[in-house]
Amino acid sequence: MQDPARLITDAHDRVRDLYRPAIGRSRDELTTPTLLLDMGTLRANLELMEAGMRDVPTALRAHVKVHKSPHIARMQMEHGAVGVGCATVWEAIVMARAGITDVFVINEVVGREKTRAFALLAREADAKAAVDDAAQVAELSAAAVAAESTIGVLIDVDEGMHRSGVTSSAEALPLARRIADAPGLRFMGLTGYEGHCSLEFDETRRHAMAREAMGVLTGIADDLATDGLPCQIVSAAGTGTWGVTSRYPGVTEIQPGSYATMDGHHRGLDPRFGWAVTVLASVISRRPDRVVLDAGSKTVGASHGVLKDWDLEKYRFDEEHSIFLADDGTALATGDKVEILCNYTPFAIGYFEAYHVLEEGRVVDIWPVMPRGPESRWLLDMLESGD
Amino acid sequence: MRDPGPVIANAHERVRGFYGSAIGRSKYEVVTPALVIDRDVLLANLEYMQSRLPELHARLRGHVKNHKSPHVARLQLEHGAFGLCAATVWEAIVMVRAGADEVLIANQLVNPVKRHAAALLAREANVTVNVDDVGDAAALSAAAVAAGTTLGILVEVDTGMHRAGVDSPEEALTVGRAVQELPGLRMDGLSGYEGHTSLEMDRDRRHEKQEAAMRYFVDVADHLEANGVPCPILSAAGTATAFWTGANPRITELQLGSYAAMDDYHFLMEPRFKKATTAVVTVISRRRDRVVLDLGKKTFGSAEVGSIAAHPRIFGHEGLKPYRFDEEHATYEADETCPLKVGDVVDFHLGYTPFAVNYFDAYHVVEDGTVVDIWPILPRGPLHGGLLQLLEAGH
Numbered sequence: 001m002q003d004p005a006r007l008i009t010d011a012h013d014r015v016r017d018l019y020r021p022a023i024g025r026s027r028d029e030l031t032t033p034t035l036l037l038d039m040g041t042l043r044a045n046l047e048l049m050e051a052g053m054r055d056v057p058t059a060l061r062a063h064v065k066v067h068k069s070p071h072i073a074r075m076q077m078e079h080g081a082v083g084v085g086c087a088t089v090w091e092a093i094v095m096a097r098a099g100i101t102d103v104f105v106i107n108e109v110v111g112r113e114k115t116r117a118f119a120l121l122a123r124e125a126d127a128k129a130a131v132d133d134a135a136q137v138a139e140l141s142a143a144a145v146a147a148e149s150t151i152g153v154l155i156d157v158d159e160g161m162h163r164s165g166v167t168s169s170a171e172a173l174p175l176a177r178r179i180a181d182a183p184g185l186r187f188m189g190l191t192g193y194e195g196h197c198s199l200e201f202d203e204t205r206r207h208a209m210a211r212e213a214m215g216v217l218t219g220i221a222d223d224l225a226t227d228g229l230p231c232q233i234v235s236a237a238g239t240g241t242w243g244v245t246s247r248y249p250g251v252t253e254i255q256p257g258s259y260a261t262m263d264g265h266h267r268g269l270d271p272r273f274g275w276a277v278t279v280l281a282s283v284i285s286r287r288p289d290r291v292v293l294d295a296g297s298k299t300v301g302a303s304h305g306v307l308k309d310w311d312l313e314k315y316r317f318d319e320e321h322s323i324f325l326a327d328d329g330t331a332l333a334t335g336d337k338v339e340i341l342c343n344y345t346p347f348a349i350g351y352f353e354a355y356h357v358l359e360e361g362r363v364v365d366i367w368p369v370m371p372r373g374p375e376s377r378w379l380l381d382m383l384e385s386g387d
Numbered sequence: 388m389r390d391p392g393p394v395i396a397n398a399h400e401r402v403r404g405f406y407g408s409a410i411g412r413s414k415y416e417v418v419t420p421a422l423v424i425d426r427d428v429l430l431a432n433l434e435y436m437q438s439r440l441p442e443l444h445a446r447l448r449g450h451v452k453n454h455k456s457p458h459v460a461r462l463q464l465e466h467g468a469f470g471l472c473a474a475t476v477w478e479a480i481v482m483v484r485a486g487a488d489e490v491l492i493a494n495q496l497v498n499p500v501k502r503h504a505a506a507l508l509a510r511e512a513n514v515t516v517n518v519d520d521v522g523d524a525a526a527l528s529a530a531a532v533a534a535g536t537t538l539g540i541l542v543e544v545d546t547g548m549h550r551a552g553v554d555s556p557e558e559a560l561t562v563g564r565a566v567q568e569l570p571g572l573r574m575d576g577l578s579g580y581e582g583h584t585s586l587e588m589d590r591d592r593r594h595e596k597q598e599a600a601m602r603y604f605v606d607v608a609d610h611l612e613a614n615g616v617p618c619p620i621l622s623a624a625g626t627a628t629a630f631w632t633g634a635n636p637r638i639t640e641l642q643l644g645s646y647a648a649m650d651d652y653h654f655l656m657e658p659r660f661k662k663a664t665t666a667v668v669t670v671i672s673r674r675r676d677r678v679v680l681d682l683g684k685k686t687f688g689s690a691e692v693g694s695i696a697a698h699p700r701i702f703g704h705e706g707l708k709p710y711r712f713d714e715e716h717a718t719y720e721a722d723e724t725c726p727l728k729v730g731d732v733v734d735f736h737l738g739y740t741p742f743a744v745n746y747f748d749a750y751h752v753v754e755d756g757t758v759v760d761i762w763p764i765l766p767r768g769p770l771h772g773g774l775l776q777l778l779e780a781g782h
Contacts, residue, residue: 163713351768377405
């Protein structure tokens with residue numbers, strides 16, 4: 001891993017300057033709502049995954065879309081990851097500048113400027129993308145040729161999630177050949193996230209579904225090998241299935257991300273990992289039958305959450321408020337701080353520009369969320385200017 | 388209205404630097420997903436609201452939490468709004484720096500840093516804050532005294548929304564009296580947003596609930612006034628109830644916001660305002676039985692408001708049934724008769740725009756399908772993003 005580039009250190013300096021008064025303070029002294037990252041829990045999660053990967057034949061590719069943090073990504077690399085997985089080309093640019101050379105956009109990169117950004121990125125990193133369509137192969141190839149770079153390409157396989165991806169060897173074979181023949185592209189293998197399994201909370205059924213999905217994925221890989229197109233990488237798995245998929249013969253790497261920061265959804269799938277990221281809120285109104293907090297849907301995001309240390313029923317989430325039922329027996333008063341355990345943390349993280357990083361209840365640093373939000377075209381300008 | 392301050396000009400310059408290469412191009416040539424605001428539709432909405440104001444008793448205080456745009460806020464002020472309304476103190480700071488002289492933070496602040504920020508902001512504009520708690524009022528008073536300013540106070544009344552707000556005329560009187568006596572505070576009246584009515588899609592039932600809420604609200608005001616606490620301001624209403632609540636002769640101001648930029652959720656209740664805010668997105672995968680777009684819940688936010696569907700969907704293909712919304716993908720069922728293919732760039736109905744707006748840096752401002760400007764989203768997200776230092780430094 002290389003040292004982080006200026007893009008990252010500048011972003012770090014910027015948020016540390018903005019939120020410097022919080023450093024050294026305890027959780028209860030912070031301005032709310034704010035995004036907390038507990039370092040002790042994060043480290044324990046990373047160590048648990050690292051230990052789990054020691055006796056399996058697959059490599060760990062840490063997904064970063066969950067946390068969007070160059071700092072957490074670097075820690076994932078220090079805990080056994082061989083590279084990172086990203087959902088967007090912008091995430092990949094940030095992670096490459098964070099010093100990580102192996103970046104894989106596990107998604108279709110479509111559109112002139114996104115493919116150009118990706119091809120430029122491939123000059124400075126081992127950049128890989130997923131495809132499921134011939135038109136996209138041509139677009140990526142043209143971009144790589146224009147940028148004089150080489151892009152690694154994996155075919156996206158739909159093994160039951162029903163999002164993107166090819167569904168058969170008959171579809172994969174001509175696509176793989178086209179990639180292998182396209183200038184500027186290198187055929188690397190297959191990727192097939194079994195995300196539908198992470199919607200199944202029964203472990204036995206989930207594991208059976210994951211095995212079935214891996215049967216489809218590795219079956220296609222076998223057919224490609226028979227046809228002279230061996231797959232160097234066969235990538236799959238999320239936090240809900242990593243235990244099974246990391247041991248499945250023919251799979252070469254797993255791509256989980258939530259294990260680092262966690263949330264309610266993923267703890268339902270694998271409770272060995274702890275809540276490292278929470279949203280700190282304040283009680284801003286205390287009524288006889290309820291408490292109103294200053295963090296709502298525009299802070300916590302679509303899947304809402306529950307309270308840490310307080311077993312209260314959710315009444316409603318509004319844009320800037322969440323409301324929980326609480327009678328006189330609940331010792332919460334106006335001004336009190338509570339932590340919201342998000343059901344799906346990425347939605348919350350997407351709204352914030354920084355984490356308040358805690359060690360044993362005290363803020364020790366501020367880390368940027370990067371890239372923030374859906375649009376980051378300026379990162380393309382940065383690559384083009386050679387900065 | 389004053390000229391916008393440097394914080395607005397700098398933010399504008401910054402996003403024009405990021406996305407300005409799109410200016411002059413068709414909106415279908417921008418990098419997707421992008422947030423788009425149609426200037427003509429926006430102006431038509433603002434003009435329609437302005438045209439209705441003379442027949443209403445209440446004045447218009449334009450809410451900004453929906454769009455978080457200093458540029459849209461200024462247009463609201465140019466189209467009949469006498470002041471602005473914000474959900475957070477950070478929004479209020481931005482809007483004062485955008486040139487507003489009047490801003491209501493229709494929310495409890497509670498946090499000491501936020502109270503301090505509101506008290507500092509009152510040096511630059513008439514700042515009003517909601518309270519529902521005597522302790523919070525006392526702390527606001529201390530913050531205002533320390534800053535040498537006066538904060539206007541509205542006692543928040545729960546008119547049926549069951550969020551914050553006092554529950555009874557007696558409690559309102561207790562809080563109102565406390566505010567009257569506290570230094571640095573000016574007891575301005577009551578705030579009673581009937582937000583529960585905006586969760587009622589049936590027009591007649593919504594109207595009944597609105598009337599009941601305002602009847603109670605006025606009763607609370609009567610109780611205070613009869614007991615020596617004048618309430619010159621009674622502030623309420625959202626886009627779904629504005630014309631009813633605005634016609635009530637006792638209500639003095641309306642705090643609606645969605646009317647300007649609009650979205651699918653509010654369009655279900657008030658179709659006289661049109662959708663000015665949409666997105667452009669790209670088809671990134673086309674399977675035999677579905678299309679996959681490059682935006683998901685980390686772009687448009689939730690597909691529901693409470694338990695009501697907000698209907699994020701593709702323009703021109705509104706009939707396509709959503710299959711699933713993931714973080715970075717929206718997947719719709721679409722058989723071979725649907726002409727959409729990989730690389731197609733299409734317009735997208737965002738559902739409930741405030742969730743989406745908060746994820747973005749900027750709007751691509753469009754006229755006749757061509758990008759004419761880039762407007763910043765400010766403040767973006769839940770943190771203050773440096774606004775506190777700005778205020779403290781006095782620039």
